[in-house]
Amino acid sequence: MRRNLLLLTFLLIVSGIKAQKVDSIYFHLYTDSLKKGQHNYINVDGKLSNGRWLPLTAKEIKFSCSSAMFQGNELIIPADFKEEKVTVKAALKANPSIVIERTIWIKTKPDGELPSIEEVMKPAEPKTKTKKRQ
Numbered sequence: 001m002r003r004n005l006l007l008l009t010f011l012l013i014v015s016g017i018k019a020q021k022v023d024s025i026y027f028h029l030y031t032d033s034l035k036k037g038q039h040n041y042i043n044v045d046g047k048l049s050n051g052r053w054l055p056l057t058a059k060e061i062k063f064s065c066s067s068a069m070f071q072g073n074e075l076i077i078p079a080d081f082k083e084e085k086v087t088v089k090a091a092l093k094a095n096p097s098i099v100i101e102r103t104i105w106i107k108t109k110p111d112g113e114l115p116s117i118e119e120v121m122k123p124a125e126p127k128t129k130t131k132k133r134q
Helices: 002-021 118-121
Strands: 020-025 036-042 043-048 053-056 063-066 070-071 076-077 085-092 099-106
Touching: 020 053, 020 099, 053 063, 053 118, 076 085
Parallel strands: none
Antiparallel strands: 020 043, 036 076, 043 053, 063 085, 070 076, 085 099
16 A cells, blocks of 8 residues: 555656656857857756756757757857857747747957966965954
């Protein structure tokens, strides 16, 4: 009897979780521009009917871009890419009427130089204490 009650409770919980549907999708990008010659992760989150957020992958989202190629959630911008921006489109596979589109700029300035390991590992210089005036 107890086993049946546990099984019933489990099934109710699982069916309640599956009942939540994605109402809308949003881009939550980690950057304001994309880098050439790299795989740029395009983060899409779904807002569920209960208000919670769910990260979505290419299993749930159909990604497209007319000027670059997707592999999963990663948009690959070739190193010799000439355009200054791309338009990315994401559609929910379970409901293709839920679509978002965003224009994202391509980074044009080179990254700054990173500090060397020696510079990073160098111990901080001690701070000198100053005496208060009386």
